[in-house]
Amino acid sequence: MIQKLATLFSVCLFSLTGFAQDMNYTKQLVEKLSSKEFHGRGYVYKGDSIAAAYLSKEMKTIGLQSFTKNYYQPYTTSINTYPENPMLKLDGVELESASEYIVNPNAKSCAGESELCWITKDVLTNQRSLGDFMKKDLSNSFLAIDSTGLNNKDLYNFAQAMLKKNVFNAKGVVLINGKLKFSARTKVVDYPTFMLKSDVISPDAKKISYNIKSQFIEEYHTQNLVGYIPGKSDTCIVYSAHYDHLGHFGDKFYPGANDNASGVAMVLDLAKYFKAKKKKPHYTLVFALFSGEEAGLLGSKHYAANPLLPLAKTKIVLNFDMVATGDKGIYVINGKTVPKEMAKFTAINKEKEYVFKMFPTGESSSSDHASFHEKGVKAVFFYTHGGLGDYHETTDTADKLGYDQFEGIFKLITDYTEMK
Template identity: 55%
Template sequence: MNYKRLVLILALTLFASSLWAQDMNYARKVIKDLSSDDYFGRGYINKGDSIAAVYLSAEMRKLKLDGFSPNFYQLYTTPINTFPEDPILKLGDKQLESAKDFIVYPDSPSCEGTFDVLWLNTEILTKSKIRKEFLKKDLSQTFLAIDSVGLNNKQLYNFASDLVSTNLFGAKGVLLRKNKLKYSARTFLKDFPTLIVKSSKLDTTTSKITVKIKNQFIENYKTQNLMGYIQGQTDSCLIYCAHYDHLGMMGSKIYPGANDNGSGVAMVLNLAKHYKKAKKKPHYTQVFLLFSGEEAGLLGSQHYVEHPLFPLEKTKLVINFDMIGTGSEGVSIYNGSVYPKEVALYTKLNDEHSYVENLVFHLPDPSSDHYSFYKKEVKSIFFYSEGDNEDYHETTDTYGELKLTQFEGLFKLVRDFSEQLK
């Protein structure tokens, strides 16, 4: 081979590799930025979601995407419950650490005081005389808990859990023992607080607790989706989407949400960057949607499907990314098995190039924003990386923990799929 030609080929190969490396650097930067303390967990304390929206709007502007508003916003409001102060829980004289030893369930109201703890056990549930005495008790100043050791019958334990969780006995509040402290967000309030406590910190020797919870319920919280697009050769569109919100803060404790879902946002922006640089106009209009409110109940995507910026009947496919920053056990496509044509193309491409490991297709799943489209009979799928997701909905979901095991391969798989889809 001619020496100059060989040098040219090597240079082009290195250049192409450097372009992808720059994209990976960009992905890492986006995730690191969004999961930093500057964004307050992208939730509803200190307007973290709005601060993140300003950042994402600037990124869309840098990428020179088209939009229906100068800042790419689609505005809406929602009720939301927050905890602006650190909650306090003492078991006897021992104070526990919030977000590490316990959390306040997100639909809880304010509560302050010292209360007795009554343990719901096998005798109360199965012995008539004891049960009658229990039902006579005034529990209005008592927290109810479950003796999970004594209730070793699974069916009986589940029955007790339902009774306690719904607080049918009118207790002041509820204590739940769990091994994982998975925080969330809620748009409504119950009339009693629920505290989830690490199993290792709470047992039946606890007879008294001191609680201080301060909630702030916001009736009309202003938030926004973001949408940019690249006009294609046709009006039919492909939507790439991810939710950019997370759980925000519980008092001073921040939930960074690096994997959930800084990783999905980074993928959407990477795809936007790729298609904006492409020399050839894409066949389908490429739409890049970032939703708020997912953690509180798919709020952003539900708002979008009720007020679509592109006609739903012109939407060829919705590709949603949620928690794709890991992947030691491969990649799942939820809703994938519903669409045999799309399954065949994804399978063919992955078989040819081995882009991702252990690509598995699943039935419909309601756990992310694709489902809002699916309910409107719009084709929609959801990418999720399997394995190493223990930090989900905890304060430990940080940038430093992400390996992005399948990220590059997933980008290439979606890129090739989108370019070959007809």
């Protein structure tokens, strides 16, 4: 009898509220997408396409309508990849890829051994020393900055800027950083840049040996995924997230749990919520999962140039990127560019206290919202503030995510959507 009453209560609760957010589904989806099965949702082993096939099935299971076959919006791009294991040695001692060094993602295949030439404080602050340095033939040398000797942040940043542009025409460049943030690029340059952890190199290092094998793909086929729920109005709200990540650097794998399996989970959670409601939504609701964000907002730029619903009919784009942490609150990037919409978010949160703190910012091109903002469409980007610092590293794994603000953002967005 008690079990029957509990079941009846659950049915009644569901009928009153529709679909309530399912954090089990959220976590399972993030764990799934960040598993090795999807190869980091990058460009080695077609990880992005494996993820797209899976997400297409999820959209179908939810019951979203599709503008195209399988929800796909295909396009092509060029991309540089590193499918084979690299090698880097300092004075004969081999370093561990991904944890002790990475290569800049625009590097061509290259191999050899070179002198390591250090830019010191004296070179940068003494006119005669700088002049003598610039007269050197550095075409067979790698340049590095003695950051400990500089002891000046502005001077170090200036020196790094010169190295990144390779103004000395060196054979290659070594940048020394506390964090190794890998990325993706659609073009290559003629000289390699290695980024090393500060604790694996010192100004005593003299020789660098390297063997990097990249594969530049001129026409890589990828795709966005777009589903929708028809509304009473043909004006639409777009919920977006990028599903791609960085894939592989040799056999090192980038899971991309927070960045951005978490944003994908938010979009699909919202899709499940609105699809489960019996009442037809006022606005047409579009759920877009973009590829190519890590290589330069490629998927969202393609959609903005080839919209499946007119941009003039788009009320706002709500983009989610890295939303599974947040012990300090959330940022609403571009929030200050849409003051009326920001006032609605603020009023909702003031009444319901869904998130700890909300920080609106000015214009930024840091995620897929920017592709729409450039076209004159209202667009904001939600991400969580505080917590995990494993952005663009192999350590961005699902087990580290606290989901501090996830449910709060979800409720904030559902309340906002249901306002007219």
